[in-house]
Amino acid sequence: MFEIKNVSKQYNGEFALNDISFKMGKGLNFIIGASGSGKTTLLKIISGMEQDFDGEAYYCGKSIKELTSNEKGYYYNNIFGFIWQDFNLLEDLSVLENVLLPQYLKNNQNQKYAATLLTDLKIFDLAHQKVKYLSGGQKQRVAIARELMKNPQVIIADEPTSALDEKTAKTTMDILRDISKKRTVIVVTHDTNLIDNQSKIIHLDKGELIATPQEIVTTTENLKYDKSHRLSIKNAFALTKSNVRRKFGRFSVSTLALMVAGILCLTTVSGAIGGSSQGEFDKLIDTYGEGLKDITVVGSFTSAKGTEGNTEEKPSADVTQDIGGLYDKYVGDERVDFTAFSQAVDDIKVTVSGKEYQIQKTGSVPTINKLVAGNMPTGKNNEIVVPESFVKTLGISNEQLIGKEIDFNGSVYNWDTGEPVLKDVSLTATIVGVADTTAYDEVEGKVIEYSVDDSFFFSKSALDDLRGQAEIKNKPMDFLIRAKTPADMISIKDELNENGIVPLGRFELVEDIVRLNKQTTEQSGTASVLIGILSIVMVIAIFLITGFMRKREFAIYKVSGFHNAHLSLLNLTEMITQTITAILLMLVTSPLIDLATKGLFGVNILTTKMLLTGVLLIALLAIVAYFTTAIAIIKTNTTKALKTGDR
Numbered sequence: 224m225f226e227i228k229n230v231s232k233q234y235n236g237e238f239a240l241n242d243i244s245f246k247m248g249k250g251l252n253f254i255i256g257a258s259g260s261g262k263t264t265l266l267k268i269i270s271g272m273e274q275d276f277d278g279e280a281y282y283c284g285k286s287i288k289e290l291t292s293n294e295k296g297y298y299y300n301n302i303f304g305f306i307w308q309d310f311n312l313l314e315d316l317s318v319l320e321n322v323l324l325p326q327y328l329k330n331n332q333n334q335k336y337a338a339t340l341l342t343d344l345k346i347f348d349l350a351h352q353k354v355k356y357l358s359g360g361q362k363q364r365v366a367i368a369r370e371l372m373k374n375p376q377v378i379i380a381d382e383p384t385s386a387l388d389e390k391t392a393k394t395t396m397d398i399l400r401d402i403s404k405k406r407t408v409i410v411v412t413h414d415t416n417l418i419d420n421q422s423k424i425i426h427l428d429k430g431e432l433i434a435t436p437q438e439i440v441t442t443t444e445n446l447k448y449d450k451s452h453r454l455s456i457k458n459a460f461a462l463t464k465s466n467v468r469r470k471f472g473r474f475s476v477s478t479l480a481l482m483v484a485g486i487l488c489l490t491t492v493s494g495a496i497g498g499s500s501q502g503e504f505d506k507l508i509d510t511y512g513e514g515l516k517d518i519t520v521v522g523s524f525t526s527a528k529g530t531e532g533n534t535e536e537k538p539s540a541d542v543t544q545d546i547g548g549l550y551d552k553y554v555g556d557e558r559v560d561f562t563a564f565s566q567a568v569d570d571i572k573v574t575v576s577g578k579e580y581q582i583q584k585t586g587s588v589p590t591i592n593k594l595v596a597g598n599m600p601t602g603k604n605n606e607i608v609v610p611e612s613f614v615k616t617l618g619i620s621n622e623q624l625i626g627k628e629i630d631f632n633g634s635v636y637n638w639d640t641g642e643p644v645l646k647d648v649s650l651t652a653t654i655v656g657v658a659d660t661t662a663y664d665e666v667e668g669k670v671i672e673y674s675v676d677d678s679f680f681f682s683k684s685a686l687d688d689l690r691g692q693a694e695i696k697n698k699p700m701d702f703l704i705r706a707k708t709p710a711d712m713i714s715i716k717d718e719l720n721e722n723g724i725v726p727l728g729r730f731e732l733v734e735d736i737v738r739l740n741k742q743t744t745e746q747s748g749t750a751s752v753l754i755g756i757l758s759i760v761m762v763i764a765i766f767l768i769t770g771f772m773r774k775r776e777f778a779i780y781k782v783s784g785f786h787n788a789h790l791s792l793l794n795l796t797e798m799i800t801q802t803i804t805a806i807l808l809m810l811v812t813s814p815l816i817d818l819a820t821k822g823l824f825g826v827n828i829l830t831t832k833m834l835l836t837g838v839l840l841i842a843l844l845a846i847v848a849y850f851t852t853a854i855a856i857i858k859t860n861t862t863k864a865l866k867t868g869d870r
């Protein structure tokens with residue numbers, strides 16, 4: 224059956240086995256020798272656990288050295304059974320569950336045969352008892368039952384009695400002797416008392432063979448390899464279910480790790496950790512109005528020095544700049560909300576639906592806080608935007624007024640000669656929008672609000688018409704640009720400056736906000752990347768630690784016939800179960816999580832998009848976790864993970 228031919232094995236240049244040759248057949252075979260004589264090394268070679276050696280080892284003519292991982296899995300599940308000194312059972316499973324472990328790789332779980340074996344081994348009453356509560360002798364019988372479930376041709380026992388008391392050791396040996404009547408049983412032991420006259424002995428001394436079995440059996444069993452040796456998805460889920468029950472704490476920690484890491488990554492990708500300075504800016508808008516984002520571009524303006532402390536002095540236009548063509552440049556700019564010409568008109572009277580209204584004169588330049596209905600006058604025809612305060616006096620809604628014709632009368636200053644000359648103007652225009660014309664001004668450190676009731680805004684053609692009537696030729700048309708964001712405002716201002724234009728606006732206030740925003744975005748960017756990385760590291764660490772803590776468990780699976788592909792499927796079904804649980808947990812507790820993420824990171828997760836992203840992130844982290852566990856599975860070396868040899 225077994226043929227060992229000139230086998231040698233060296234560790235660090237020292238021979239653990241030196242040119243060993245022998246044959247071994249059915250019945251009870253002992254491998255004996257002093258500690259360090261090479262017993263365990265020989266056993267590892269016979270069982271295929273050690274395939275790196277010189278010489279040849281055959282089982283029924285099949286080279287053990289050349290067994291593939293799949294073939295080994297099949298052999299361990301069908302041909303070889305292993306009994307160890309410290310049993311190698313899954314302690315949290317019941318006796319029956321342990322005994323049925325190799326059966327997951329078969330299509331039907333033969334519970335009846337399991338019951339017969341447990342009865343024969345006198346442990347039937349313990350079938351549903353957890354293994355960890357059993358005595359050493361009982362555990363060893365469970366281990367024997369598990370191996371006999373495979374109906375193996377060979378049983379390999381490594382010091383099977385060294386953890387047992389004398390009486391239990393004798394019972395165990397009696398069982399093994401009984402088993403050996405039909406199969407090959409190989410027992411490694413240092414205890415020569417266990418050996419009887421009928422047994423065959425392979426005696427090793429310092430790696431050399433000093434006694435071989437007297438009777439060599441050459442009968443060759445029929446070796447078969449069933450390619451359908453596989454773990455079905457159904458059985459993988461059944462095993463997963465039993466693993467979840469058995470190690471609920473481990474399952475909970477892994478599932479929670481996935482969920483928490485998923486949520487942390489979610490806050491990271493939301494890009495809102497730490498909060499931008501949007502809040503600060505909103506506060507400023509509350510104080511100064513939407514007009515805070517206005518950039519006023521004028522052809523000439525009075526320097527501050529020109530009027531300071533001298534209210535008697537007439538305004539002198541001591542700064543002039545060429546703003547021709549600039550208006551058109553900013554009309555379609557993506558940083559711009561809207562543009563509007565700011566032409567002051569005095570003594571305004573308007574006629575709507577045949578009724579004339581006198582508009583309160585304020586002396587301020589036209590102001591717009593925000594457009595409350597319609598749109599700004601950008602069309603080719605005579606269009607006008609009227610103040611909301613005026614609409615209120617009409618007693619109709621803003622929307623009702625839009626589209627109506629208006630007769631507009633007033634007077635406009637002409638400064639062409641250097642002296643102001645008041646000219647009457649009038650025009651008919653269509654109302655296209657209504658504006659809230661509240662102005663915000665700082666007086667002695669306090670911001671005051673007032674309505675500029677004579678703020679009317681004209682389309683270019685309407686304004687050309689008015690200016691034509693007032694005979695204004697020299698003064699360019701002043702206008703304002705409403706930026707979309709504070710950053711847009713500063714960027715436009717800088718651009719104008721580069722072109723030699725000095726625009727007017729509350730740039731200092733806004734620049735502070737933009738600088739603060741840039742700083743917090745940079746800081747929060749770093750923070751979010753860090754949190755994201757940390758959560759992935761957390762998942763890898765937890766699954767790596769759990770994976771390596773499970774090495775012994777994986778090794779037990781491996782010697783029960785599970786090869787890497789089976790364990791990968793089990794890893795997959797476990798991961799699917801954990802992922803689905805983590806996702807459900809996140810969805811169910813999302814209102815609570817939302818409170819936490821809002822409080823800690825200012826992130827609202829209660830939107831479909833965020834929740835779906837969360838689901839996706841948990842799934843992605845599960846893939847990372849899957850591969851992390853896969854490393855632990857692949858790295859599990861059976862002989863290292865399971866104790867072998869005399870202790």
Ligand SMILES: Nc1ncnc2c1ncn2[C@@H]1O[C@H](COP(=O)(O)OP(=O)(O)OP(=O)(O)O)[C@@H](O)[C@H]1O
Pocket residue numbers: 234235238239256257258259260261262263264265413867868869870
């Ligand atoms: N993985 C290894 N690396 C280095 N040396 C090893 C390794 N395994 C075994 N050896 C050495 O090979 C020799 C034979 O060891 P082996 O474990 O086979 O002996 P043994 O007869 O089973 O001993 P024991 O009864 O103490 O378990 C010893 O000198 C041991 O130190």
